[in-house]
Amino acid sequence: MRIYFLGVGEAFDEFYPNTSLLIYLPGPSGPAKTPEEGGDVHVLLDCGFTAPTAYYRYAPRGADEKESEDQPGLRGGDQWVIQPDVIWISHFHGDHFLGLPLMLLRFWEEGRKKMLTIFGPEGVESKVWSAFELAYPGFRERIDFPIVFLNVGPEMSGELLGMRWSTAANAHSLSAPCLTLRLDHAGKSLVYSGDGRPTSASERLAQGADLLVHEAYALEGEPPGHGTVARCLELAGSAGVKHLALVHVQRKVRAEKAEEIRALLNTAEGVTATLPEPGTVIVLET
Structure with a gap:
């Protein structure tokens, strides 16, 4: 499992793109297969206002001698950017889902044909298409690649393209x-x-997770609807997490206290804790 940190910022940060991650789940070795056949899967976690630009800056690239129907090359060159098979939306705040209209239209512009699954809280399909219509009126009929929507709620679980997903409500x-x-x-x-x-x-x-990626808006205290560095460290310890990555730090806190936060993370016992930058990659070896 490989985790690409495309953005790590909060809603208003002018230097750090909205928090968004691309997860690479390798399929079995052997001939290339589609995700539906057990091949590699890429999952995008959240897609806010500024996430699409970060996606095309930091998502993995490769060279292909010939464009395929499922993965077209970028026009005018042999470098292509991996397109996600699945997109997860954690909630309907703009810095977590309002980048989707741009992403969907760019997928179309690139000639995407393969299916896309979008899942998130109840109402995800209507929210996505309403946002798309506001952003690009009349363009929905141009989206000719298949999109499947999946509504989920708290404390649900299921199987999707060879991965097991589970959910829980948090306090936001x-x-x-x-x-x-x-x-x-x-x-x-x-x-x-x-x-x-x-x-x-x-x-x-979070019990026993290899990696916990958690928002930590403040250093400490009780910010309404948000986590803190101190509480995340406590959570990682009590849940027996192996690695902790903190994202969505309030922009002024990050600007003024980033070194203090890193020093605090370095003192954590029993967990490897980091404050990732855009472009950071964490690999969980199997």
């Missing part, structure tokens, strides 16, 4: 409830908080 917003997501694949596990303070349910979900 009454008007836009946020779900924590856990992905298990090939003996490795990742938990992604979206926004919000940990809850007993999200703490249970």
Whole structure:
């Protein structure tokens, strides 16, 4: 499992793109297969206002001698950017899902043909298409690649393209409830908080995870609807997490206290804790 940190910022940060991660889940070795046949799978976690630009800056690239129907090359060159097979939306705040209209239209512009699954809280399909229509009126009929939507709620689980997903509610917003997501694949596990303070349910979900990616808006205290560095370290310890990555730090806190945060993370016992930058890659070896 390989985790690409495309963006690590909060909603208003002019230097750090909105928090968004691309997860690479390798399929079995052998001839190339589609995700539906057990091949490699790429999962995008959240897609806010500024995430699409970060995606095309930091997502993995490769060279192809010939464009395929499922993975077209970028026009005018032999470098192509991996397109996700699945997109997860943690909640319906703009810095977590309003980049989707641009992403969907660019996929179309690049000639995408393969199916895309978008899943998230109840109402995800109507929210996505409403946003798309506002951004690009009348363009929906041009989206000719298949899109499947999946509504999920808290404390649900299922199988999708060879991975196991599970959810729990966290404490963020009454008007836009946020779900924590856990992905298990090939003996490795990742938990992604979206926004919000940990809850007993999200703490249970994080038990024994190889990597916990959690928002830490403040250094300490009780910021409304958000986590803190101190609480995330406590959660990682109590849940027996192996690695902790903190994202969505409030822009002024990050600018003024980044070194203090890193020093605090270096003192954590029993967990490897980091404050990733855009472009950081974490690999969980199988």
